Amino acid sequence: MAFNEIEVLxxxxxxxxxxxxMRALKKNNLANNLVWVKDGEEALEFIFATGRYTxxxxxxxxxxxxxxxxxxxxxxxxxxxxxxxxxxTNKIPVVVLTSSKEDKDxxxxxxxxxxxxxSKPVEFDEFTEAVSTLGLYWxxxxxxxx
Amino acid sequence: MIKYNSGENxxxxxxxRQLFRITAAITLLCIFxxxxxxxxxxxxxxxxxxxxxxxxxxxxxxxxxxxPALLIGILVFIQALSFILGAAFTEAYYRLVMVMLTVIMxxxxxxxxxxxxxxxxxxxxxxxxxxxxxxxxxxxxxxxYSVSHDLRVPLRAIDxxxxxxxxxxxxxxxxxxxRLLGIIRENTKKMGQLIDDILLLSRASRQEMKFTQxxxxxxxxxxxxxxKLSSEAQNVHLVLKSVPNCYGDRALIQQILNNLIANSIKxxxxxxxxxxxxxxxxxxxxxxxxIKDNGVGFDMKYSEKLFGLFQRLHGATEFEGTGVGLSxxxxxxxxxxxxxxxxxxxxxxxxFYFSLPKT
Numbered sequence: 333m334a335f336n337e338i339e340v341l342x343x344x345x346x347x348x349x350x351x352x353x354m355r356a357l358k359k360n361n362l363a364n365n366l367v368w369v370k371d372g373e374e375a376l377e378f379i380f381a382t383g384r385y386t387x388x389x390x391x392x393x394x395x396x397x398x399x400x401x402x403x404x405x406x407x408x409x410x411x412x413x414x415x416x417x418x419x420x421t422n423k424i425p426v427v428v429l430t431s432s433k434e435d436k437d438x439x440x441x442x443x444x445x446x447x448x449x450x451s452k453p454v455e456f457d458e459f460t461e462a463v464s465t466l467g468l469y470w471x472x473x474x475x476x477x478x
Numbered sequence: 479m480i481k482y483n484s485g486e487n488x489x490x491x492x493x494x495r496q497l498f499r500i501t502a503a504i505t506l507l508c509i510f511x512x513x514x515x516x517x518x519x520x521x522x523x524x525x526x527x528x529x530x531x532x533x534x535x536x537x538x539x540x541x542x543x544x545x546p547a548l549l550i551g552i553l554v555f556i557q558a559l560s561f562i563l564g565a566a567f568t569e570a571y572y573r574l575v576m577v578m579l580t581v582i583m584x585x586x587x588x589x590x591x592x593x594x595x596x597x598x599x600x601x602x603x604x605x606x607x608x609x610x611x612x613x614x615x616x617x618x619x620x621x622x623y624s625v626s627h628d629l630r631v632p633l634r635a636i637d638x639x640x641x642x643x644x645x646x647x648x649x650x651x652x653x654x655x656x657r658l659l660g661i662i663r664e665n666t667k668k669m670g671q672l673i674d675d676i677l678l679l680s681r682a683s684r685q686e687m688k689f690t691q692x693x694x695x696x697x698x699x700x701x702x703x704x705x706k707l708s709s710e711a712q713n714v715h716l717v718l719k720s721v722p723n724c725y726g727d728r729a730l731i732q733q734i735l736n737n738l739i740a741n742s743i744k745x746x747x748x749x750x751x752x753x754x755x756x757x758x759x760x761x762x763x764x765x766x767x768x769i770k771d772n773g774v775g776f777d778m779k780y781s782e783k784l785f786g787l788f789q790r791l792h793g794a795t796e797f798e799g800t801g802v803g804l805s806x807x808x809x810x811x812x813x814x815x816x817x818x819x820x821x822x823x824x825x826x827x828x829x830f831y832f833s834l835p836k837t
Contacts, residue, residue, distance in 0.1 A: 348635035355642070402627055431630040433677070454634050454670035456641040456663075 339365040339471065341394040343375040343411065344429075345403040349452070353398065353429070356463035362471050367394070372406030375399075376414060379421060393424050396470045401430040401437060409440060416445040423477050425470050429463070501587065552579060615684065622680040629673050637666040668800075675802035678733070679787070682806045687727040687813065694721045694767065697728075698756050701735045711743045711752075719757030722765050724834040730810045731834070737803040738769045738830055744797055745773035745828065764816060764833040771829075775822040784820050807832070 340362065344350040350368050357363035369375045375397070377383035381390035397415070401408035408428065415421045425447040430437065433451045441449050450466055453459045556575065563571070640662045644651070651659070695718065702716045724731070739754065746752035755770040776784070776791045783789045785808040788801040804820075811818040811832050822828035 346631055346635075348639070349631060352634065352638045431627045431634075452630070452634060454630050454637060454673075455667060456634070456638040459634060459638065 338367050338392065339395045340367070340467075341375065341378060341397045342366055342368045343372065343397065343403070343408065344368065344400045345370050346400070349400070352456070352459060353463055356460040357467050359460070360464050360467055362464075362467040371403045372408060372411040375411050376406060379415065379424075390420075393421065395425070395476065396467075397424055397426045398429045399426055401428060401432055401441075409437075409444065412441060412444045412446055425474065425476055427466055427470060429466075501591070505587075618680065619684065622677060622684075625673060625676060625680075630670070633666050633670055633673070637663055637670075640666075672800045672802075675800045675806075679802050679806050679809065682730060682733060683809045683813070685727075685730065687730065689725055690728055692724050692726055692728055692731055694724055694731075694758070697732060698735060698739075701732060701739055702754070705736070705739055705743055709740070709743055710747075714743055714746065714752040714754060717753060717755040719755065721756060721758045721767065722760055722836070724765055724767075725837050726814050726834055727810075730813070734807045734810045734832070737807050741803060741830075742769060742771035742773060742828075744799070745775075745792075746771050747797075748774060761833065761836075764835055766831055766833045768829055768831045770827065772827040775824050775826050775828045776820075777824050778822060781820060781822070785818070 340357065342350060342353060344353065354363050354366060354368065357366065367378065369378055374384065378385045378388070379390075379393065379397075381388040399408045399411060408430070412426055412428070415424060415426060422445070427448040427450060428437075428441050428446050429450050429452060431452050438449050448466065448470075450462055453462055556572070559571075559575065640659045644656065644659055698718060698721060699716075705711060706714065742754045743752075746754070749772060751772070753772050756768070757770075758765050758767040774792075780791050783791065785804045786801075787805045790799060790801040792799075807830075808818050811834070814834055816833040816835065818830065818832040820828060820830045
């Protein structure tokens with residue numbers, strides 16, 4: 333896949349969760365240009381075109397980042413902090429998609445400037461519904477600066 | 479989080495100051511005794527009267543007035559002794575009394591110092607225990623976090639992938655295969671509910687409380703309306719008697735009203751006419767509220783089990799539930815310094831009483 337046409341960057345360490353998320357997006361044809369990375373370190377390398385992704389053009393930013401919080405190496409909160417602190421990347425919409433419903437996480441994410449916080453429902457239908465809704469909203473309805 | 483540190487420092491400071499005051503007062507008394515022992519002119523000790531009265535008034539608020547008060551007592555005692563004995567109250571007598579008093583004073587001083595030392599020791603122990611409790615609390619918090627996050631992930635996979643099998647292999651599955659997959663999904667749903675309830679319980683016990691005056695009548699009405707919308711409770715009637723305000727944490731009180739009213743709605747389901755009555759009795763410091771229904775009730779024989787965690791008095795097929803709701807109610811009420819108890823009769827309804835502070 334050519335890295336330069338990426339629309340969604342899915343940052344998720346759990347394979348089954350990633351598969352369920354991609355399946356839900358696929359149903360709405362939103363997963364055509366999706367890249368899945370398995371931890372925060374890889375996500376940062378991808379976005380800033382370093383490490384494993386030096387051949388990528390950095391100015392082609394993803395249109396949406398779906399971010400899990402608890403991940404090995406660099407966790408989601410750290411990724412969010414770095415993305416929102418850098419003026420090259422602070423305009424990418426970041427949606428935290430996590431199992432946690434803890435107030436602490438919600439408050440901290442918003443403090444760091446997250447665009448949306450969605451807690452993954454356990455039930456499959458609700459999960460599919462939630463992922464499709466946020467996919468449709470952020471990919472089709474929402475306007476981000478070019 | 480509760481801050482323990484400031485409290486500790488404060489109490490240690492108070493103890494040190496108290497020890498200083500006691501030592502100062504008793505040393506002064508000893509000096510007085512020794513001085514008057516050597517003083518040849520007995521009447522000069524009368525000069526101590528205004529001095530000791532000054533000390534009493536100075537230390538009155540700080541609760542160490544006892545030592546200077548004793549000084550006055552000694553002076554009065556010596557005066558009385560010399561008055562009764564007259565000429566027989568010789569210099570030798572006087573000195574004997576003074577020596578005795580000095581010994582008593584020194585004993586008293588040591589006793590007080592020992593007491594403060596023991597208090598300090600206890601304070602130290604308390605500090606250590608508080609630290610242990612804080613550790614345990616942190617561990618519990620980490621545990622709750624892990625429950626909320628890690629247990630949900632595999633559960634979502636079980637539910638999701640059994641659903642995918644149902645969707646993608648629909649033609650290959652016969653009705654028995656679909657039924658079996660249905661059972662898997664039903665049980666993951668139950669486990670999800672259980673995880674949510676455990677989290678609510680842990681939150682009810684560790685969440686910091688913000689006390690305010692709460693309009694209980696409005697809150698009961700809100701909770702009832704909300705429940706009526708979300709559950710099959712169109713034929714439930716609420717009889718709301720006059721309910722006084724209480725003083726507590728709004729979110730937590732709303733949570734317990736939610737649980738109690740949801741229970742009443744659930745357990746009146748088999749009845750044709752479903753009535754929930756909410757009322758209260760004005761107490762001196764606490765109001766006693768009650769929520770009464772005409773549902774299936776329970777046997778008083780098992781009333782002790784009502785508030786136990788995961789305890790249920792009805793079969794899972796009769797009524798849904800995880801057995802956590804009333805445990806949450808009990809924790810919240812206890813955190814407010816109140817009590818909760820239930821009364822019921824099989825098939826004659828149940829009443830739950832709980833007390834909450836007025837101010």
